[in-house]
Amino acid sequence: MTIAADLAKFASHLDADKLPPRTRETVHLLMLDVAGLCVAARDHDYVRAAGTSIASEGKSTAIGHKGAFGPYDAALVNGTAAHGEDYDDTFEGGPVHAGAVIVPAVLAIAEHRALMGADVQKGIAAGLELMCRMSLVTPEAIHKACFHPTAVLGAPAAAAASPRSTPCALPAARSPWPPGAAGAGCSAPCPPSCTWAKRCSTSSTSWCPAS
Secondary structure, three states: OOHHHHHHHHHHHOOHHHOOHHHHHHHHHHHHHHHHHHHHOOOOHHHHHHHOOOOOOOOEOOOOOOOOEOHHHHHHHHHHHHHHOOOOOOEOOOOEOHHHHHHHHHHHHHHHHOOOHHHHHHHHHHHHHHHHHHHOOOOOHHHHOOEOHHHHHHHHHHHHHHHHOOOOOOOOOOOOHHHHHHHHOOOOEOOOOOOHHHHHHHHHHHOOOOO
């Protein structure tokens, strides 16, 4: 079994009704955290720049902005805003900012497909678990190699979580395709913290499963 197949299998076998209370609380708090960060950063230049790239109308929300957009555009704006000021959650060891990637990705898909709350909880829980566990395989090694762990690990984690939160789940033979494809294209050199590139590497990871 490939790594992509392992990721997809884990995500697909999660049961939203059996998530531990602590996991549900973490998902809830991260959704609030991301929403607050998106509102706080909505008028910053890098968020406005991300907004100028919006080219679609749809059902997904760019938090703090008027209108509704395609899932790609909503995930891009929300992912940029959530990580922009570096106040988002941090899982030490990688380190990774899992909430800033997974929450925008799953919310964008959920609104686009009109999913229920249980689907959102399952998707976010799966993505967070996968991303944080992957960061512990070789702690800090990605950073030391001058790549951005949040982007490198966030893409396959978000891709594994988001398709499995849809009611029309992919057939087992095809479920490894999204995390495999996202993992193949997610290498992101780690730029200085103050640059737009670091902010955008997180948001571009969020829209991998949305496109």
